[in-house]
Amino acid sequence: MTAPSTHTTKPATGIPALLKTGFINAVIALVLFSLMVGIRTEAGSEGQLTYWTRFGELASLVAAVFGGSIVIELLRQWIGPTGAEKLVPPAVQSGMSFVGRYLAPALLIFTLLVPVIFYNQRYILDLAILVLTYVMLGWGLNVVVGLAGLLDLGYVAFYAVGAYSYALLATNFGWSFWICLPLAGILAAFWGVLLGFPVLRLRGDYLAIVTLAFGEIIRLVLINWQTLTGGPNGVSGIPRPTLFGIPLNNSDEGLAAKLGIEYSPTHRIVFLFYLILALALLTNWVTIRLRRLPIGRAWEALREDEVACRALGINTTTTKLTAFATGAMFGGFAGAFFATRQGFISPESFTFQESALVLAIVVLGGMGSQLGVALAALSMIGGFELFRGLETYRMLVFGWAMVLIMIWRPRGLVGHRAPTVYLKKAQAISSDLVKEGHG
Amino acid sequence: MDYFAQQLINGLVLGSIYGLIAIGYTMVYGIVGMINFAHGDIFMIGGFIALITFLILISLGLTAVPVILLVVLLVSMAITALYGWTIERIAYRPLRHSFRLAPMLSAIGMSFVLTNYSQVAQGARVKPIPPFITGGYTLHESQDGFVIQLSNIQIMVVITTIVLLAIFTWLVSRTRLGRDMRACEQDQTMAALLGVDVDRTISMTFVIGAALAAVAGLMYLLYYGLVDFFMGFVAGIKAFTAAVLGGIGSLPGAMLGGLAIGLIETFWSAYFSVEYKDVAAFSILIVVLIFMPTGLLGRPEVEKV
Numbered sequence: 001m002t003a004p005s006t007h008t009t010k011p012a013t014g015i016p017a018l019l020k021t022g023f024i025n026a027v028i029a030l031v032l033f034s035l036m037v038g039i040r041t042e043a044g045s046e047g048q049l050t051y052w053t054r055f056g057e058l059a060s061l062v063a064a065v066f067g068g069s070i071v072i073e074l075l076r077q078w079i080g081p082t083g084a085e086k087l088v089p090p091a092v093q094s095g096m097s098f099v100g101r102y103l104a105p106a107l108l109i110f111t112l113l114v115p116v117i118f119y120n121q122r123y124i125l126d127l128a129i130l131v132l133t134y135v136m137l138g139w140g141l142n143v144v145v146g147l148a149g150l151l152d153l154g155y156v157a158f159y160a161v162g163a164y165s166y167a168l169l170a171t172n173f174g175w176s177f178w179i180c181l182p183l184a185g186i187l188a189a190f191w192g193v194l195l196g197f198p199v200l201r202l203r204g205d206y207l208a209i210v211t212l213a214f215g216e217i218i219r220l221v222l223i224n225w226q227t228l229t230g231g232p233n234g235v236s237g238i239p240r241p242t243l244f245g246i247p248l249n250n251s252d253e254g255l256a257a258k259l260g261i262e263y264s265p266t267h268r269i270v271f272l273f274y275l276i277l278a279l280a281l282l283t284n285w286v287t288i289r290l291r292r293l294p295i296g297r298a299w300e301a302l303r304e305d306e307v308a309c310r311a312l313g314i315n316t317t318t319t320k321l322t323a324f325a326t327g328a329m330f331g332g333f334a335g336a337f338f339a340t341r342q343g344f345i346s347p348e349s350f351t352f353q354e355s356a357l358v359l360a361i362v363v364l365g366g367m368g369s370q371l372g373v374a375l376a377a378l379s380m381i382g383g384f385e386l387f388r389g390l391e392t393y394r395m396l397v398f399g400w401a402m403v404l405i406m407i408w409r410p411r412g413l414v415g416h417r418a419p420t421v422y423l424k425k426a427q428a429i430s431s432d433l434v435k436e437g438h439g
Numbered sequence: 440m441d442y443f444a445q446q447l448i449n450g451l452v453l454g455s456i457y458g459l460i461a462i463g464y465t466m467v468y469g470i471v472g473m474i475n476f477a478h479g480d481i482f483m484i485g486g487f488i489a490l491i492t493f494l495i496l497i498s499l500g501l502t503a504v505p506v507i508l509l510v511v512l513l514v515s516m517a518i519t520a521l522y523g524w525t526i527e528r529i530a531y532r533p534l535r536h537s538f539r540l541a542p543m544l545s546a547i548g549m550s551f552v553l554t555n556y557s558q559v560a561q562g563a564r565v566k567p568i569p570p571f572i573t574g575g576y577t578l579h580e581s582q583d584g585f586v587i588q589l590s591n592i593q594i595m596v597v598i599t600t601i602v603l604l605a606i607f608t609w610l611v612s613r614t615r616l617g618r619d620m621r622a623c624e625q626d627q628t629m630a631a632l633l634g635v636d637v638d639r640t641i642s643m644t645f646v647i648g649a650a651l652a653a654v655a656g657l658m659y660l661l662y663y664g665l666v667d668f669f670m671g672f673v674a675g676i677k678a679f680t681a682a683v684l685g686g687i688g689s690l691p692g693a694m695l696g697g698l699a700i701g702l703i704e705t706f707w708s709a710y711f712s713v714e715y716k717d718v719a720a721f722s723i724l725i726v727v728l729i730f731m732p733t734g735l736l737g738r739p740e741v742e743k744v
Contacts, residue, residue, distance in 0.1 A: 031521055035491045035514075036484070036560045043564055051494050151540050153547075198729040205474045205543055206728055209679060213721035216676070224714040352672070356547055363544055392563075396555040402548025407533045410541045 022070040029065035033058055104371050111277060115270040125269045129276055129341065131381045133334060136280035138361040138373040140330030143287055145359065146368035147296065148323035149303030150200075151208040154215025155358055158188040158328040160222060160350035162335025167235040167345055168228070177241040181336050188332025189325040196324040200317055215355055222347040234346025240268065241275065241340045272341055279337060283330045284370055290326070299323050303368075353395070360402055366411055441585045444578075446709045447702070452593045452662065454701025455600035459655035460678035461685065461693040462607070463648030469624045469688035470644050471535070476546035477526060479675015480553035481649045485519040485656030486666040487557055490566055493660075504572070515657055516650040523649025524642055526553075531645075532638070550672075558668040565667040572661060596658045603654060604694060607647070611690065616643055624688070673717060677704070680724040686737020695735060 038058040041051045111132075118124040137159065144152045162184040169175045169183065199210045222229045229235065242248065246255050248268040256263035290296040298319045302309050310316055339345050361380050365372030387394045460482050467475045492511045501507050530549045534541045575590030611617035619640045622630040631637045659674075660666050677700055685696025700720055707719040727734065 028521065028525060031518060032525060035488050035518060036557065039491050039495070040561065041491060041494060041566055042562055043566055049490075049494055049566060049568060051491070051498075149540075151543060199725065202728055202732065206683070206732070208543060209474060209676070209683075210725055210728055213676065213680075213724050217718050217721050220715070220718050224718075353551075356551065359544070359547075392555065392559050395551055396559060399548045399551030399553075399555060403530045403545050403552065406537070406541050406545040406548065407530075410534070410537045 018070050018073055021073050022066045025069040026062050026066035030058075030062045033061050037061060107371075107374070115273050119266065119270075122266065122269065125266070125273060127381070127385060129269070129273050131378055132273070132276040132280050133338060133341075134358065134361060134377040134381050135374050136276065136283055136334045136337075137331065137358045138365065138377050139280065139283040139287060139370065140327050140334060141358050141362050142327075142365075142368065142370070142373050143290075143299075143330070144323050144327035145362050146373070147287070147291065147303065148299040148320060149367075150320060150323060151205070151359075152211045152324070152327065153208045153352070153355055153359065154211035154213070154218075155327070155331055156350045156352070156355040157211075157215040157218040158192060158331030159335040159338065159354070160218055160347075161188045161191050161328075162332030163339040163345050163349075164222065164229060164235070164335075165332065166336035166339045167238045170239045170340075171235060171237060174239075177239070177336070177340055178244065181333060184336035185329040185332040188335065189329035192325040192328025193321060196321045197317075200320040200324065212352065212355075215350075215352060219347050219350050222350070229347075232346060232348075234344060234348075235339075236344040238339050238343050238345065240343065241272070243271065272337075276337055276341075279333055283333075286326075286330075287370065295319065295322055300368075356402075357398075360398070363402070364405060441579060441581045441587055442709070445585075445587050446705050448587070448589060448593060450702035450705035451698060452596050452701070453705055454681075454698035455596050456655045456658050456662070456697075457674070457678050457681045457700050458694040458697025459600060459603065459651050459658070460674060461681040461697045462690060463652050464679050464682040465685070465687050465690060465693040466620075466644050466648050468682070470620060471531070471542070471641060473531070473542040474546065474679065475531075475645075475648070476543065476675070477530075477549040477553055478648065478652060479671035479673075479678065480550050480557075481519060481523055481526075481671070482652040482656045482659075482674055482678075483666070483668065483671030484522055484553060484557060485515050485649075485653030486660045486670070487561060487566075487656075487668075488518050488653070489515040489657040489660050490568060490666050493568060493571070512654065512657060515653045519653030519656070520646045520650040522553075523645040523652075527642055527645040532641075550675075554668055554671065561668065563668060565665050567665045568660065570664060592661055596662060599654065599658065600694075603651065607651070608690070610647070616640070620644060676724075677717075677720050680720055680727075683724060684727050684734055686734030688738070689734070689736040692734055692736035699735075 038053060038055055039051050040054055041049055044050050111128075114128050115125060118128070137155070141152065141155050144150050144155070165184040165187045166177070166180040169180045170177070175183075195211070195214050199207060202210065223232055225231070240248065243255055246258060247253060248255050248271055249263075251257070254263060256267060291300070298309070298314050301312075301314065302316060302319055302323075306316060309319075338349070342349075357380070361376045362373055364380065365374070365376035384394060387397070460478065463478045463481070464475060467473065467478070489511050492514045493507070496507050496510060526549055530545045531542055534545055572590075572592045572595060575588055575593070578587040578589050580586050611620060619630070619635045620643070622633070622635050623637055623640045627637050630640075656666070659670070678697065681696035681700040682693045683696070684699055685692030685694070700723070703723060704716050704720050708716045711719075
């Protein structure tokens with residue numbers, strides 16, 4: 001047997017080698033797709049299966065793989081094994097840092113003005129609210145994943161807890177949104193602690209699976225506990241939010257009547273827009289503040305090196321727990337907002353896909369970077385809207401995007417937040433200090 | 440008592456299927472140290488390929504059941520193994536020295552790709568097949584008319600599992616490949632220095648895991664008579680639970696855990712409620728990880744800096 005990985009380091013050169021690579025890949029693709037794409041099965045009307053062949057699609061897919069692998073191979077040879085930072089020339093980099101400095105304030109001002117600019121375009125307003133909801137969720141999860149480095153695959157569970165808390169409290173007891181909002185957050189945080197306390201001792205990927213299982217448990221309980229949650233039918237007739245007791249409707253008590261202006265249903269949309277914007281900015285503000293506190297520093301330290309943290313006397317379990325609970329609380333707020341905006345919720349809104357989407361936003365945004373997460377949410381949800389017609393291909397592209405981002409830019413497309421405090425100067429440590437038995 | 444015995448049989452059969460999937464998780468985790476989140480979907484792909492091969496063979500006019508079964512088994516193992524190999528090559532190998540969460544996230548992405556790929560390629564509707572292996576034995580009939588049935592398909596599932604496990608155990612403990620795998624599990628760098636082709640060994644791990652998952656997919660198809668594009672998700676989590684319960688990294692543990700999960704799920708459905716059977720399985724995962732993080736047969740993990 002030869003030395004390891006000789007075939008990965010040796011680049012293929014020349015046209016015959018290229019063709020050979022392409023040909024091998026095409027043959028692999030042919031085998032992979034032969035049955036799954038080349039033959040289409042469908043259940044007939046009487047339960048029997050029928051099938052038909054699709055060799056045209058098969059051939060074009062294989063051809064695409066052939067061409068694609070040659071193109072990728074060529075690109076790899078031209079660009080060479082350079083680091084990602086070399087791809088961007090210094091001039092562009094300095095320009096980008098200039099843009100980066102003013103991008104956040106500019107975006108914020110633009111966001112504040114969105115309802116003014118697009119007042120008559122209901123579709124854009126709705127989309128903006130959706131994007132902001134995901135920005136908030138992303139920022140909430142960012143505390144857990146980006147700052148503390150805990151992979152949480154069940155974030156949607158806290159979103160669901162928040163949504164159902166508000167929906168049930170409001171429909172059963174008639175409590176107003178402003179009382180329920182903090183309650184929803186507290187309940188979600190409580191669930192976060194309840195789950196987190198025992199499982200946060202686990203190492204990274206175990207934690208991921210446990211949170212995933214927890215998310216599924218919450219969803220299954222919501223589906224099956226019909227007397228409380230209405231099961232798959234969900235909860236409907238959730239009250240709309242009020243401006244501190246003043247409803248935003250067409251009645252004499254409504255805001256429009258009180259202000260003496262003509263009522264329009266857009267008022268409510270604009271109100272919702274500013275509500276979620278305020279909630280999201282609250283999340284952002286709290287995160288930025290927390291990052292400067294000892295607990296935030298501890299989160300970042302934990303993300304970088306858990307063993308070192310423990311050696312320095314940081315109680316990792318409580319540190320993780322606070323991150324988990326904080327993230328869960330913001331998830332709960334977002335859930336309450338979601339419930340009041342939709343007026344109807346069902347377990348269908350809280351599937352694993354949702355968790356993965358929020359996680360992808362955080363990862364794409366470059367774990368820990370607030371601006372990155374906001375931009376990622378914008379591009380992700382915006383991209384989903386663009387591909388609305390191609391419903392089935394959407395998740396396929398989404399999955400590929402996650403894989404490719406991990407391969408090319410594992411620290412995120414937009415940016416990566418380094419720890420807030422960092423030793424700038426490398427310090428030499430004498431070798432006799434680190435030798436085994438001493439360090 | 441009769442009811443209990445019947446549930447025991449059903450649970451063991453279901454447990455065999457979970458065990459076959461769990462081996463894939465535990466092997467990959469043992470060697471690469473990542474949770475291959477897409478493994479459940481590999482199982483689903485295996486089921487689909489088995490279904491399509493069945494259709495083709497039957498429409499070609501083949502009637503000999505053993506021949507059909509053998510061909511289907513081999514075809515679906517081969518193609519699914521290639522899926523496992525390709526996925527490792529595309530999505531995991533470039534990330535081997537990346538940061539901790541990267542392979543896991545890439546695996547989640549791959550899981551979405553596979554789920555939606557089969558939805559796009561084969562449609563979203565459930566694909567049923569007519570019962571292919573029929574008949575069975577009545578083991579015992581009580582006075583009140585309750586019959587303990589042992590169907591041929593159940594016998595086949597259990598026997599296939601035992602045979603595969605025997606082959607697999609031989610492979611790991613007696614062959615060159617198995618030795619390489621165990622060496623990589625202990626220390627990849629050292630194994631590479633001693634002339635073990637680490638990349639190839641890891642590839643083979645994925646190939647074997649996928650082939651076993653394909654068998655599980657075929658068994659599932661024969662036993663339940665249907666496949667759909669979403670079945671890999673829940674089955675995958677349960678098989679992972681089984682791997683953890685048995686002690687991740689331990690091969691007999693995976694099988695034992697699979698049987699345990701199958702039994703728990705079946706008895707829970709039989710005596711408590713069908714709706715909450717998944718909740719029961721997932722709760723067990725959480726409880727096991729809290730109180731017995733090393734599982735039934737696992738070794739305690741040493742944290743290295």
